[in-house]
Amino acid sequence: MNTRNQKIITGALFTVFLCSLALLAVHIFPELQPADGLSAPMKSLSQAGRYEKIAEIPLGKVEIRGYKQMGSTPGLVRLSPDGSRIVVGSESGEVLLINLKGSLLWRRKIGMGKISALEFSRDSRSIIVGENSQQGAIICLETATGTERWRKASVVELGVDIRQRTFPGIMSIHADGAGNVYAVALRSIRRPSGKTYYFARVYKFDSQGAMTLFPRDHNIDVWVSWCDVDEAGDTVAFATSDYTPGPERKFKDNIYAYDARTGELRWSRGLAPVAPYDRTNMRFGPEISADGKFLGGVSADGRAFLLDSEGKVLWSRTLSAPQLIQGVYVNATGLHVRHIGEYVAFSTGNTYNRANWQLSTPVEHPQSNSVFLFDRDGIIRKRRKLGGMAEELQVAGNYLAVAVGRNIRTKDPGVHGMVVFSTPEMEVLDVLRTEGPCVAVAVNETHIVGMEAPLQMDSGEVIGSYLIHVWKKTR
Numbered sequence: 419m420n421t422r423n424q425k426i427i428t429g430a431l432f433t434v435f436l437c438s439l440a441l442l443a444v445h446i447f448p449e450l451q452p453a454d455g456l457s458a459p460m461k462s463l464s465q466a467g468r469y470e471k472i473a474e475i476p477l478g479k480v481e482i483r484g485y486k487q488m489g490s491t492p493g494l495v496r497l498s499p500d501g502s503r504i505v506v507g508s509e510s511g512e513v514l515l516i517n518l519k520g521s522l523l524w525r526r527k528i529g530m531g532k533i534s535a536l537e538f539s540r541d542s543r544s545i546i547v548g549e550n551s552q553q554g555a556i557i558c559l560e561t562a563t564g565t566e567r568w569r570k571a572s573v574v575e576l577g578v579d580i581r582q583r584t585f586p587g588i589m590s591i592h593a594d595g596a597g598n599v600y601a602v603a604l605r606s607i608r609r610p611s612g613k614t615y616y617f618a619r620v621y622k623f624d625s626q627g628a629m630t631l632f633p634r635d636h637n638i639d640v641w642v643s644w645c646d647v648d649e650a651g652d653t654v655a656f657a658t659s660d661y662t663p664g665p666e667r668k669f670k671d672n673i674y675a676y677d678a679r680t681g682e683l684r685w686s687r688g689l690a691p692v693a694p695y696d697r698t699n700m701r702f703g704p705e706i707s708a709d710g711k712f713l714g715g716v717s718a719d720g721r722a723f724l725l726d727s728e729g730k731v732l733w734s735r736t737l738s739a740p741q742l743i744q745g746v747y748v749n750a751t752g753l754h755v756r757h758i759g760e761y762v763a764f765s766t767g768n769t770y771n772r773a774n775w776q777l778s779t780p781v782e783h784p785q786s787n788s789v790f791l792f793d794r795d796g797i798i799r800k801r802r803k804l805g806g807m808a809e810e811l812q813v814a815g816n817y818l819a820v821a822v823g824r825n826i827r828t829k830d831p832g833v834h835g836m837v838v839f840s841t842p843e844m845e846v847l848d849v850l851r852t853e854g855p856c857v858a859v860a861v862n863e864t865h866i867v868g869m870e871a872p873l874q875m876d877s878g879e880v881i882g883s884y885l886i887h888v889w890k891k892t893r
Contacts, residue, residue: 468848469866473520473888480509480884484874485826490809490857491871494536497860504867505545506886507533513547518865520888524564537591546599548588552578556588556601568627572603576617579607589643596651597625602642614662618642632676640669644702647678648710654678655713657700672698685729694747695719707757714762716752722764733796738766738785746771748779750786754811758841763818764790765808768826782827789820791844800844805833814861816841821868823855831881836868850889854882864891
């Protein structure tokens with residue numbers, strides 16, 4: 419058989435495979451028939467003009483990443499609860515406070531590490547900063563001046579290994595309505611034997627910096643990168659992951675819920691894995707509804723969950739099913755979860771190769787780079803395909819704002835930017851485009867703030883810049 423015929427046969431088989439994969443997606447979600455227009459990528463979504471840009475704030479130089487590097491350019495942005503200021507944590511380890519007109523109020527270098535977590539207190543008077551460094555510090559700054567109020571080094575609990583550069587880092591920070599903030603700290607180390615050891619802890623601080631630990635007297639021996647707390651400050655919950663071989667773990671379940679006031683464990687819940695995975699991993703979530711009655715979670719294998727406040731699984735839904743292609747499993751990882759009133763939004767990310775995250779995949783998974791909205795009975799309301807990575811989801815009222823970053827499979831820069839949906843209709847209110855990937859978002863009822871990062875194309879060309887965009891709602 420000559421080369422030309424081989425190419426024709428290969429192309430025909432590939433086309434058949436793509437059609438089969440699309441039919442599989444429709445079978446999994448009959449609501450996603452192409453005729454309904456829900457799966458249009460972001461660049462073909464109409465721009466409604468609900469927002470206008472009012473400011474751009476350059477953030478300086480940053481390491482420029484390409485499609486072959488894992489993860490997006492780091493950076494964090496938050497709007498104060500009182501709606502008057504923006505705080506930014508940059509890759510260079512700086513914290514900047516900006517007003518809504520884009521004027522810089524102050525900037526401060528935190529230390530030698532990188533900013534890894536950031537949040538306002540609920541009264542907007544404090545900014546809580548987390549860093550990845552030899553100290554792995556959690557720092558409270560006075561919002562008005564940037565003055566440091568208190569500092570806690572997680573290295574006390576988690577340790578450090580300077581020679582192997584295994585530093586503690588603050589993974590996420592959350593606040594409750596009772597004046598407390600919660601932080602997750604993590605350190606991991608891989609030994610020459612191939613075993614990986616994890617050291618994690620969840621911290622609670624009151625307005626004066628007084629600390630409570632979860633658990634109280636020992637570290638968590640699996641990966642933890644997220645926690646959440648209900649509005650009343652009654653329950654704090656975190657999820658776990660375990661990616662590599664290690665010793666026998668004490669924390670074998672996937673979700674743990676503690677009494678946020680006493681530090682006592684209330685319950686834990688294990689979630690059975692799905693083939694070909696041997697463990698369920700949850701990097702983001704659970705997120706607790708404002709009334710504390712529901713916990714939403716999403717697993718890396720592409721499943722969405724809703725639990726009640728006692729840890730009972732109310733339902734599980736498959737967002738993205740692993741597919742065996744040319745001897746390799748490919749899937750679209752489950753990413754984020756957000757409660758929006760009586761609904762729950764979940765997202766999936768880029769298509770990845772299970773054998774090696776950094777290897778390319780032969781096709782793009784049909785359920786990748788999407789946002790799904792379910793009601794609390796587990797009925798899917800809408801799904802929107804974004805075209806690029808859902809880097810972050812944020813909610814204000816019935817608005818859902820999604821920062822859209824790279825698509826490592828299609829490498830199409832036309833998908834970058836911000837898309838704003840109304841819920842529960844999931845209608846597009848506006849599409850706010852950026853040249854480089856949009857890697858972070860903050861939103862309230864009147865403004866949207868996005869962080870853009872530069873991106874090196876395979877050709878060597880660099881597109882985009884490291885800067886903050888501020889958009890204001892016009893109607």
